[in-house]
Amino acid sequence: MDVDLGKVRGFSITIEENSYEVRLADIGPEGELYFQPVKPINRGNFLSTEGRVAFSLDEKSFTFIGDCFMPTLDRVVVIRKSEIVEDVRSKTRYKVEEMPCVVKQKKFLDETVIDGFIEDISENGALIKTREPLENNLLYTLETTLGKARFTSGIFVRSSKEADGFHINGALFHQTTPENQHVLRIFNLSLSGRLQVRDLGAREEKQIGRMWKRFR
Secondary structure, eight states: OOOOGGGOOOEEEEETTEEEEEEEEEEOTTSOEEEEESSOOOGGGGSSEEEEEEEEETTEEEEEEEEEEEEETTEEEEEEOSOOEEEOOOSOOEEEEEEEEEEEEEETTEEEEEEEEEEEEOSSEEEEEESSOOOTTOEEEEEEEETTEEEEEEEEEEEEEEETTEEEEEEEEESOOHHHHHHHHHHHHHHHTOOOGGGSOHHHHHHHHHHHGGGO
16 A cells, blocks of 8 residues: 655554654655654664554554664664555444443553543444543553453554543554453444354354353
8 A cells, every 4th residue: 555654743663562652754765764752762672673553644544564673762763564554443333332441551660541431342443532632553451341241452542533521532452362352252242233153163152152141
């Protein structure tokens, strides 16, 4: 996908569970990308490692994978390894009655905790309402209860707007564990009014059968 990266205001680079906000400084002759950190970064986290670069443009969200390294304290270099792809919430979105949730972000030894409500949800992401703003393209942790089951997942905030004194944040799930993926899938099936256990494998059927009891 052809995207004019020069028009993008802000990027984030995620390595493992850590997300860093950066600005594009230059594009090299071979397509290498030179970024400047918005906040100080530990160079030890950028010793030639693979990372996920995310950004938004024209109300759409995009991502790609690249090799990242940090030659100086004020420069991050990314060599793109994959195509730029659009992040889309292709799964059906279901409205829910303001489901309480907690959004967390770790910064070194500190942890920010923000209370919120989920307004709609799919197998790919959720619409989250908060009093405090969430930053686009940063990695957070979402904690909530789906039915009677606890659910935890990383999320990337892809869009945010203000409405009636709240911030409405569109987020994509990221690095969700297999068990939490099962919880999410069952919850979405329950919202759709159908539990299609017959479409699943035998092992998965047993796992989902046990979890389904937690929703009844």
